[in-house]
Amino acid sequence: MSDDQRRDDPQPDGEPQAAPDSDAAPEKKQGGRLSGRAKLVLLILAIVALAGVGLWYARYQSHGKYLQGTNDAQVDADAVTVSPRVAGYVADVLVTDNQDVRPGQPLVRIDPRDARAKSQQAEAQIAVASAQANAVRAQIGEQHAAVDQARVQLAAARTKAAHDAAEVARYRPLAASGAETRERLAQLELTARQSADDVRAQQAAVAAQQRRIATLRSQVAQGEAQGRAARAQLASADVDVGATLIRAVIAGRVGDKTVTVGQYAQPGTRLMSIVPLDRLYITANFKETQLALMRPGQPVSIKVDAIDDLELKGRVESLAPGTGARFSLLPPENATGNFTKITQRVPVRISIEATPAARRLLVPGLSVDVTVDTISAKAEIDRIRDQQKQLDRQEH
Numbered sequence: 316m317s318d319d320q321r322r323d324d325p326q327p328d329g330e331p332q333a334a335p336d337s338d339a340a341p342e343k344k345q346g347g348r349l350s351g352r353a354k355l356v357l358l359i360l361a362i363v364a365l366a367g368v369g370l371w372y373a374r375y376q377s378h379g380k381y382l383q384g385t386n387d388a389q390v391d392a393d394a395v396t397v398s399p400r401v402a403g404y405v406a407d408v409l410v411t412d413n414q415d416v417r418p419g420q421p422l423v424r425i426d427p428r429d430a431r432a433k434s435q436q437a438e439a440q441i442a443v444a445s446a447q448a449n450a451v452r453a454q455i456g457e458q459h460a461a462v463d464q465a466r467v468q469l470a471a472a473r474t475k476a477a478h479d480a481a482e483v484a485r486y487r488p489l490a491a492s493g494a495e496t497r498e499r500l501a502q503l504e505l506t507a508r509q510s511a512d513d514v515r516a517q518q519a520a521v522a523a524q525q526r527r528i529a530t531l532r533s534q535v536a537q538g539e540a541q542g543r544a545a546r547a548q549l550a551s552a553d554v555d556v557g558a559t560l561i562r563a564v565i566a567g568r569v570g571d572k573t574v575t576v577g578q579y580a581q582p583g584t585r586l587m588s589i590v591p592l593d594r595l596y597i598t599a600n601f602k603e604t605q606l607a608l609m610r611p612g613q614p615v616s617i618k619v620d621a622i623d624d625l626e627l628k629g630r631v632e633s634l635a636p637g638t639g640a641r642f643s644l645l646p647p648e649n650a651t652g653n654f655t656k657i658t659q660r661v662p663v664r665i666s667i668e669a670t671p672a673a674r675r676l677l678v679p680g681l682s683v684d685v686t687v688d689t690i691s692a693k694a695e696i697d698r699i700r701d702q703q704k705q706l707d708r709q710e711h
Contacts, residue, residue, distance in 0.1 A: 448538030476510035608689035
């Protein structure tokens, strides 16, 4: 069989022989390894990835590692508990739940009749004390007249005593010469002694009347003191009367109202709370390992869980003087032998810098994420480390 016939003959299975494809070999070769364009793309992606990682690392070293964040934070406010100062039945409740109030606005009125009765009783005591003092003052005027009368009687007694003493002196020489009897002299001497005794009695009477004036004046002072005590009771009663109308001491919103008309309120019983929504702040509990560079005044980024896509700004106000565990009801006692080291958290107070419109969206208790930029304290820490190294070198 010639070569031409062999090429024209069909295959043993009856199918014509396929002609070889000239592009098959190159495609198979390309499937085994990447083309030059693919290698270029991968190289560019690798370079971009390395550049991104480098930029991230540089940013982290320069600033990122100084950002301290926590999600253990919430919005807080120093709410005021409204409690009565006096006991009594609640006559009126002048506010509703969640109502905004202003300072001095009436909240609750307690039945004032008991307090007013005490006030009237104090006024009556003032009147009684004043009347008693005036009566004693009148007695003092009468006593002055009695003192004057006693002094007149004393003067008369002295005159009579002087006369009797003169008679004795005149009759004594006469009796000695025999011109007068000794009985007459003895009678005159007895009269003179009685006159002298009367003078002393009148002097004692004058002194007694004067001491009576001092006693009456002390009674006046006592009445005035009782009047002052009654006035103090009146002032206290008036305060109680005013306290029957409970007013708001701050501006805020009424919350947790439990008071109802007709209930008996004891002093100090919580009736409601007033939350000052214009003075909100954040309490963030940071780990103790995050506090080395944290200082008051550092800027804070705030994200509120309840409000998407809203980032607020703030400032670190202060750091608590102890960990949260230290101020708990039962602080841990590590000296008992069952010590387990746990990372402690320290409350940090953060002020909120937001517009009034943004503040109206916040209420106490909302969960937030905070991030504090502590880079401002880097120089301080570096200085402390340098000082410590110098100290270590001096010790060695």
